[in-house]
Amino acid sequence: MSDPCYTLIQQDDDKEQLSVQDLKKALEHGKDEQKIQTMKKIITLMINGDPCPQLLMHVIRFVTPSRDKRLKKLLLNYWEICPKTNPDGKLKQEMILVCNYYKNDLQHPNEFIRGSTLRFLCKLREPELLEPLIPSVRDCLNHKYAYVRKNAIFAIYSIYKNFPNLIPDATELISNVLIVETDMSCKRNALVTLANISLPLASEYLNSVWSQIDSFDESMQLAVIEIIMKDCRNPTANKSKYIQCIFSLLQSNYASVKYDAATTLVTLSSHETAVKAAASCYISLIMKVPDNNVKLIVLNKLNELREKHGRIIDGMTMDILCVLSSPDIEVRRKCIDIALEMVTSRNVDEVVSFLKKELVKTHDQEYERNTEYRQLLIHAIHTCAIKFHEVAANVVYVLMEFLGDAHNASAVDVIAFVKEVLEKIPELRSKIVKKLMESFMEMKTGRVFRGALWIIGEYCLTVEDIEAAMNEIRNTLGDLPLLASEQRSYENELESNENKDGEEKKSAQPRVLADGTYATESAFSTYTSIKKDNKQRPPIRALLLKSDFYLGSVLASTLTKIVLRYEELCSDAEKINSLKSEAMLIMTGIVNLGRSKFVNSIIDEDSVERIMTCLRTLATSPEDKLLKDAFLTDSRSAYSQLVRNQDKKAAQEKELNKKNHAIQVDDVINFSLLKSKKNVQSENDEIESDLTRATGSSSKTTKVTSQLSRVMQLTGFSDPVYAEAYVNVHQYNILLDILIVNQTSETLQNLTLEFSTLGDLKLLETPVPHTLRPHGFHTVKANIKVSSTETGVIFGNIVYDGPGALDTSCVILNDIHIDIMDYIKPAYCTETKFRSMWTEFEWENKVNVNTNITDLRQYINHIMKTTNMACLTPEHALSGECGFLGANMYARSIFGEDALANICLEKQGDSIAGHIRIRSKTQGIALSLGDKITLNQKILKN
Amino acid sequence: MVVISASVCTKTGKAILSRQFMDMSRSRIEGLLASFPKLIDNNEQHTFVETDSVRYVYQPLEELFMVLITNKNSNILQDIETLNLFVRAISDYCHNINTHEIEEMAFELSSVFDEIVNLGYREYVSIQQLRTISEMESHEEKLAAEIEKNKEKEAKELLNRKAKSLEMQRKEMQKKMASGGMGMGYGSGGFGNNGGYGNSSGYGNNNNYGNNGGFGNNGGYGNNDGYNNNNGYGNNGNYGNNGGYGGFGNNSGYNNNMNQNNYNSNNNNQQQNQPFRGKGMQLGHKNNNNVNDLVSQMQEEVSNQAIAEQMASASNEPSTPTEPVHAIISEKISLAATHDGGLENLEIKGDMILRISDPNSTRLRIQLNNSFNRNFQFKTHPQVDKKLFNSDSVIALKDPSKPFPIGSPLGILKWRFATRDESFIPLSINCWPSLAANGTCDVNIEYELEVPNITLNNVSIIIPYPGMGNPTVGEVDGSYNINHQNRYIEWQIPIIDADNRSGSMEFNVPGNDTNAFFPVRVNFTSQQSFSNINIADIQLVEDGTSVSYSNETRLMPENYIIM
Secondary structure (H helix, E strand, C coil): CCCECCEEECCCCCCCCCCHHHHHHHHHHCCHHHHHHHHHHHHHHHHCCCCCHHHHHHHHHHHCCCCCHHHHHHHHHHHHHCCCECCCCCECCCHHHHHHHHHHHHCCCCHHHHHHHHHHHCCCCCHHHHHHHHHHHHHHCCCCCHHHHHHHHHHHHHHHHHCCCCCCCHHHHHHHHHHHCCCHHHHHHHHHHHHHHCHHHHHHHHHHHHHHHHHCCHHHHHHHHHHHHHHCCCCCCCHHHHHHHHHHHCCCCCHHHHHHHHHHHHHHCCCHHHHHHHHHHHHHHHHHCCCHHHHHHHHHHHHHHHHHHHHHHHHHHHHHHHHHHCCCHHHHHHHHHHHHHHCCCCCHHHHHHHHHHHHHHHHHCCCCCHHHHHHHHHHHHHHHHHHCHHHHHHHHHHHHHHHHCCCHHHHHHHHHHHHHHHHHCHHHHHHHHHHHHHCHHHCCCHHHHHHHHHHHHHHCCCHHHHHHHHHHHHHHHCCCCHHHHHHHHHHHHHHHHHHCCCHHHHHHCCEECCCCCEECCCHHHHHHHHHHHHHHCCHHHHHHHCCCHHHHHHHHHHHHHHHHHHHHHCCCHHHHHHHHHHHHHHHHHHHHHHHCCCCCCCCCHHHHHHHHHHHHHHHCCCCCHHHHHHHHHHHHHHHHHHHHHHHHHHHHHHHHHHHHHCCCCCCCCCCHHHCCHHHHHHHHHHHHHHHHHHHCCCCCCCCHHHHHCCEEECCCCCCCEEEEEEEEECCCEEEEEEEEEECCCCCEEEEEEEEEEECCEEECCCCCCEEECCCCEEEEEEEEEECCCCCEEEEEEEEEECCCCCCEEEEECCCEEECHHHCEEECCCCHHHHHHHHHHCCEEEEEECCCCCCCHHHHHHHHHHHHCCEECCCHHHHCCCCCEEEEEEEEEECCCCEEEEEEEEEEECCEEEEEEEEEECCHHHHHHHHHHHHHHHHHHHC | CCEEEEEEECCCCCEEEEEECCCCEHHHHHHHHHHHHHHCCCCCCCCEEECCCEEEEEEEECCEEEEEEEECCCCHHHHHHHHHHHHHHHHHHCCCCCHHHHHHCHHHHHHHHHHHEECCEECCCCHHHHHHHHHCCCHHHHHHHHHHHHHHHHHHHHHHHHHHHHHHHHHHHHHHHHHHCCCCEEEEEEEECCCCCCCCCCCCCCCCCCCCCCCCCCCCCCCHHHHHCCCCCCCCCCHHHCCCCCEEEEEEEEECCCCCCCCCCCCHHHHHCCCCCCCCCCCCCCCCCCHHHHHHHCCCCCCCHHHHHHHHHHHHCCCCCCCCEEEEEEEEEEEEECCCCCEEEEEEEEEEEEEECCCCCCCEEEEECCCCCCCCEEEECCCECHHHHHHHCEEEECCCCCCCCECCCEEEEEEEEEECCHHHCCEEEEEEEEECCCCEEEEEEEEEECCCCCCEEEEEEEEECCCCCCCEEEEECCEEEEECCCCEEEEEEEEECHHHCEEEEEEEEECCCHHHHCCEEEEEEECCCCCCCCEEEEEECCCCCECCEEEEEEEEEEEEEEC
16 A cells, blocks of 8 residues: 555645755745745645655754744644655664654643644654654653643554554553543543553443443543444453443433444344334434434434334334424435335324325425425325325325325326325225316316326216216316317407507507517417416316327327216216217317417327327227227226236335345354354454545455456567556556566666656656666556546656666657546436436537447447446336337446446347447546447457 | 544545545545545535445535545544534634635644544544644743743853953963962863753754764663754854854863963953864863864863853852862752742752862861751762761761872762751742732732841842733832843842841732742852851871862852742
8 A cells, every 4th residue: 555645735736836956945044934935835745746855854954943833833744744764665864863853842841842743653654763752752641731641642552553562561551541641632532542452451441430431521422432332342341331331321411422322332232122222312313413414324324223123113203203394305305215114004194194294284384395395295105005005095185185286296296196096995996086076177287187187087987977077177178169269269358459448459559669660460479468368267278278289188088988988887878979079079179279379389190190099989989899998998907007017016126125135044144142253253343344445445355367467568578678567456546566677787777667647647656766787676666546537548668877877768668558447337327317417418429330249139238348337228128129229328437427328229130230329527438438339349340 | 433534625626635634545535535526416405425435524615615534434423513613723714715725724724633633533622722722832831941041041141250250360370370380271161052952053064963972872862861962963063153152162171280381361252253163072171272272172062051060160269269179069959939938849959079189188188167057968979988977077088098089070078958848948039919900910029038147149030020011110129120022020139148138129010910920030149058068177188287278169049939
């Protein structure tokens, strides 16, 4: 692993870069103020990759003697990053001087200088430097000021951690400190240190202070919890005492302590009371802490708890629902998600009634994002009702109140729910249909009407129902025939306009425009005034006038269905005929209206076709059995099949989940009570690894053979210098491990490996010259930062001085191409998100398909494999063979960039034709992915 | 419970300032920050995001983001608080939060960040405390600086005195030369900046550190002396330029050389302006006529206070004619008393040094007068007959045939006395600050000599005063001197003795901190000893005849403080 980096400071590129010589001068002659500025410049330079080794001596000579505190602080920053060893790993001579400087500062009368120097020691990793400082560090443990002591404790901790032999008695030292110390922050540091270096001593200390823990401050209590967390894996641990302690900490005054205590409690014990206590603690935290982040994260924790301990906390569903009082929609969503998972037949009534209450509240109260919340609630109730049929009857009426909701989504959700309830619970059908017809007039949007009309078409099974339905339809349509009445009202309008005096008349008269010409007025411009009154028109009629002809076609088929059904049920021919003729009148009316000038746009062919089919069916009704079945039974059976399929899918998923939980016959079964130390270890490691993962220090062990396959030869075998590189791709950087071999029998001096990059790559360090003996070899590591997914090329050369003073030789290296596939990971997103990204992204790269693969599916699989993308189009949509294939693919880079691809293929004889379109936000990805595809197609050909 | 990093970054994820509290590689942290802006969704009302490995908790700062990167098990409640503290600290330091300003303040901010999170653990500090810490104003340091300054001053005084004594000696010597060809050669010496702190010469100008007796030879860098010693490394440069008091040398080694009637006529000013070179200081080194050579011998500063004081003592009583046998009795008193009259600590250390320059009178018996205070703990030189001393107060060597060494001073007796009994305080100081109505303090201070048989010369009482205002001195016995720069009043009384036992001073100063007038320090010199040891007679061992001898006694405070 490369050196740890403690500070990043942006370098201002605009400013003039000073040469080393200038910096030296500034250090030599400057006053303190100027030295401070210079030091800042030097440190920024060093942080950004230039090690400036020539400046070390100047800093020692001219900066260390200063007493200025700001300079002292800057110096600590400088020592942090200043390379302390020669390339051969030995400590630099100069550092001995620096060591003295450290020592003086450790004995400085100013407690802050002492403290900050001690803090710096935590980052010092050279035992040769640390060793002489140890006595001073020890002395600082007894300093008058807590600031010095607390830093001294941490200094001892990190020295001991890295070089235990330097302070062999650190554990005793710290535990003694713990006993005598009175300052809380020092105590905390000591406790944390002890927890990390000697757990038994830490727990021993805990044993001596049980009774005082409640009176500790926040930091100490947290440290206590940390110890318990760590020590509870220990088989000899005093678990009952620990649990008792944690229980009392649940009542702590500090929210953060409560949170940690709850988390620890469930790891200590999975007993019901413990889990419940933890859960209720979480809930109270969510209620009390106003911060949304906290709420969300604690909810996540709660969810984890639920997943792990399942039914134990189901009883608390109602408590969790109380969280809904928080105004943030994200919190509410999460809360409802969790609550829904916890709904059982026992509490479903309560839950639903609570949700209903909340729903009613959304009517009277104005929340932020109210509609979204309402939708959320409706969806939640929907889910509950589907899960537990018995509540469906209870809620369906409440929900139907929302059919008239102006907000599309929630009303649509309601109508979908109603549909599902009708299909699944036949007993409720007639009641719901009646209710539906009552609220018919209140509906507003086309989608809701379509759903409602479909329900009427399918579930109006009695004569009365059908007649009532017909009435409602008449009401929502208004006067018939549509076009004639519209014409009439338009004429009336005109007339009334004529009759009206004043302004209205004026508007009909020719206007004189500013440029003196007459403004012409056409029917279209007056038409706007007609449109204005649309609101007062019956809803469906208004929608039709707004050119929602899809609704028209649905209306037509509904009418067909009820007429056909009426024919079956009723024997009164007259009634049948009048109904039939009325229906046909409506249908023709829709078509005529659609072709008139009253609508915004002319009716589309598909709707006309559909309405015509309905008309024909009605005209020929009794005879054509096939058509009749198609209308009366097929659509419904299709729906019930859909519902059945959905259920099946859900069941399958459940099954799948269950299967995941299942333990293989030959697996070890863990009994938590009988857990041995070894098994427990793994759990403990999980916590530890959380941290290592976060700092990114975990290194994956790759097999040697796979490493070998990534070795690249950089120069030829007959070049004076042979070089090869092993390219190691980490998450955000590329580590080149380069082997250089001197093939000549002369010593090569000043041999420098220079790299430059193309694309979004950045070299982190500046190269250092080496001297290579005859036939000697050397390995160099080069770290290259990658900041976006783009094809990158690293090229470079090796420069060295020849035997003569003036001749410099140069060997040019092979280019190293960085494979973007290392950075692209398959990902999934919803279709809507895909679409929105598709329209949003600016870069498109279109690649024509040119391949020798003959099978469409095989081609897609091949592309997916080579580009690391995931296919978003569901499996069943791809299945079957029709000679065409379209699919969406999606991937995400580890830098968070999205890559979209759309494939359209057609089989033409034996070959595949078509194209792949790749879209992304940045040009780089689109281009490199395109290249990748083009390249791989060709490769396959060979 | 660990904060891994605190960063201020731009909307594109470029770190303007980032401070890591755990070891992690540069590319890792840069990568994490670069991917951060892509993860966040501006429409959300919460300000954290999680990835597989880390959690970001952030807060927008105008055009920038303050981001904490934590591990996923971290305590969010604590992290939110920490984040708020970070943000407050930033707005405390930067007026407008923008890229430029953060860059300007990057180093200050990074040190503040360090105070908030230490090794990943949260420190419970307030903004106020953060300010105090970053200002680094330390009372202790001021105290230490004060002490140092006093020492410097002492050294200066000594120098002046020595200059005078030198002049006198010169005259005297001329006389002697005229009378009998007797002369004295003076060794060269130097004193000045005393070791411990204020290593002001630095590691300058010289590349051969390591050769120069510094760390390597001096027992490694673990050895405190080796390091504090200015001789350590480096040519100590030009002392004359080095802050005034740096190195004044004086030839004061009492190398009583009959044959060599040389002395040097250099004066201090001359020496101060000379660049020093070469070797270390040598006490009692033989001198030669060349002024420059002499100077070159004094080149290194003496870092050791004790030596400096010995030197001082040597020149303390220039008027005393030095006989072939010379005894010096010196005492140092250190006292720490509290301002309400209690005595923390009183310690008197004394020693008797014998210096013989006549080879004929080396085997001596020294009879002390019997009046000295037997409460003191005495220690004799190991070769001195202890029994004889205890019974008869006579100092003589165990082996009467052995002589005392010639030429070099020899400590033959040491004594020490420590007590906490208030009645032993020689000079009690009563400093009485009281708050006056208009936000000022009236300070009444008085001294009283408690031991009537002692005379103190050149007493100076140093009283620090607080605040920015200047004190107005009312009634005063003696003279005073206000040091505005270092904010203290120096009250000088030329002599305190039984006839002149007490005195007082009044002054008024703006300020309301009555504790700020302490510690009061006292300096004085005296030619009497506390222990009352004195030499009654010195006889030759062989025949019991008295030899002519001279002696001098001095008492000076080492650290006389009223806290």
